Each structure stands twice: as C-alpha cells, then as structure tokens.
Amino acid sequence: MSPGAIADVGAVSTQIRRILRELGVEPEVVRRVGIICFEGETNIAIFTKGGRITLMVWDDRVELFFADNGPGIEDLELVRRPGYSTAPDWARELGFGAGMGIPNMEKNADTFVLRSRPGKGTAIRATVWRKGNERQGSSAGPGA
Amino acid sequence: MNAREVARVLGLEPLAFPHPEAEVGGGFCSDLLSRAMAEASPGDAWITYQRHLNVVAVAKLKELSLVILARGPEPEPEVAARAEEEGVNLLRSDDGMFELAGRLYALLAGDPETHPAERG
C-alpha cells in the first residue's frame, strides 16, 4: 500500500484494520496496529514524497514495514523523544506536529526498529505479538 | 478571578508566571495557533497541547491572561524563557484539555465543586 497525499492520511490504517478484522486478528492487536500505521503513514505523507507500507500477518504476530525515499532522519534518538517535531506550519494546522508519532508507534509495538540514511530514506519495522504479551517473542513462522 | 487563584485551584505548575494578578476573563481551547489568533479573546486562559514557541507570541499578541499547557511532554526550555521575557503567564498541567476545560469552566461559573474529579 502506498500512502500519498496528506488528505489520504488514515486511509491505509483503516484499510489495514478491515483486513485484520476479516482475518480474525484479536481486537487489541488490530487497535495497536491501527495506531502504529496511522502514525507511520502520517509521517510518510508529511515528511516524504511517498513510500510503501507492507503488512504481514502471522499466526503469532503482525508486522508492519514502512519504507520511504524521503530526506531521512539525522538523529534517531532525537525523533524518539516525546515532543520533538520538525513538522511545518501547514501540517500543524491540520492537527499534526505534536512530536508524539514515533513515541506512539514505539509504545504500541512489541518490537520497533527504526533505520534511516540521511538523504536516502527511512525504514521502520514494527511488530505486535498476537498471543499474550510476550515482549521478546520467539520467531515462529517464516522469518521477515 | 486572577491567574494565581486559577493556578491554585487547578493545581497548575508555573513555567513562567510574571503576572499572577492578571484577571482571567474566560477560557479558550485549541491546538491550532491560527484558531487562537482568530478566536481567543483578551483575558482568556488558553488551554492547549501545542508547545511551540509561537504559542507565546500568540498569547502576547492576543493579550491572554495565561497559557495552560495540557498534559504532554515537557516544552523546550526556550519556550518558558521566552514567556518570561514577553511577560506571558505559562503554566502546565498533567490533565488533558477536556478535564482542564471542564474544571476551569466550572470555576469561572462560580461552581464550588471544582476539586479534581475522581479519576479512572
């Protein structure tokens, strides 16, 4: 799925929710994945010219991959800090720019990996476990 | 009612409080600076989640009695420093906008029951 314009923000996460529900994924997992996806697609829409979101559903977990060819992130620690935001004024006027997106993603994921190359782009992998609340899940099923 | 009294009753933490005697005439809520510019009235206490430096400029321009930062991350130190410089009252709270508005609304309406609501 490819998020595009700012007006489409939320389209991918609501679509993903429907898919997950049809697959019978647990409501709590659907909710967390929905939040992660919403924040991720918002960032792609605001800070890049486009990207890809991939959803993978396993018996034991749901994974979301975000990849874009945007400007990348210089300081990976800084963007994880609640409140840090470089959102432009137009985005703030649309209700974005609290600097809570990446912290929200991280908090709702069991594992969260953020990689970025300045000038090249950003990639994020977020995993939500389906059974219990195992934090460091074993990797059952095909690897990612 | 002045800003000091509002701060006391709502349990606000001052970040910059140069004019505690300022009269609080009403309340206003928005996270959008443009809305605050267009719609807030002089003397209003502005409840917002926005922690941008420009919040101080808007509060000053609109002659607001105080800015209440609703629950959220600690603002950058220069925000408080700027507020002090510009003579803007800037306070923070751990409560969200809905609760702050609810309690301030009751307080300004003279409702004695403005103690923090039971949570949870």
Add this chain to the structure above:
Amino acid sequence: MKLREVAEVTQAEVLTGRELLEREVDKGCGADLLSDVLSVVEENFLLVTGMVTLQAVRVAEVMNAAAVLIVRGKRPLEPVIAYAEEAGIPLLATQKGMFETCGLLYSRGLRPTRFRRVSEYAG
C-alpha cells in the same frame, strides 16, 4: 451519558448516525492534535474536536471512539460525512467552542479519558 444527551447539552446538530443516538459514552477527549487522540488508552469515548478533516474521522475509527463532536460551528464536507456514515461513526456539530463544549459536558458528568502518560515513553 447517551449521545442523545450530548447533542442536547451542546445543542448539536446530528450530521450522521441518528440511529445511534442511544449509544452510551462515558468519557470525553478534547483535541485538535491527532497524535494526542492516538495516545488515549480507552475506547468508546467522545472525541470533541475542531478538526473537520477526513483524517480526524479516521483517527476516531482507528481508536474505536464512540462518536465525534465537532465544535465552533465547523461543518465537514459531504465526503467526510459520507465516510463517517459508512464507518458507523456518529458525527455531531455544535456552534459552541471547544471550551464551552467540554465545560458543559464535564459539568453533566462526562469524565475525561485516560492517556498514556508521557513518562511511559522511552526518552
């Protein structure tokens, strides 16, 4: 509090979801910033917002909110109303501002939602 009472107290117009007015909401969240809404840790709350964008309705959907109450007499465009209708999210609109709206609902017993505390985030 039932949505019907929410509409009465705030003199709101029901834009869509008329058949869902018996729905019970007991928590309220006032916000324009969507990330703030996305850190609410409860469901079935009333989202009070000044945003009339499609994104705001989608946030409500993702968060399993009970309904959206739009303040300051803002009216969303038709496609936004149609989307909410399809998603089963009642949309209400009041002429009153956010401050008064939250104030009135709070005084009628609507409680604030809980949020994820900022201290819970990695820093």
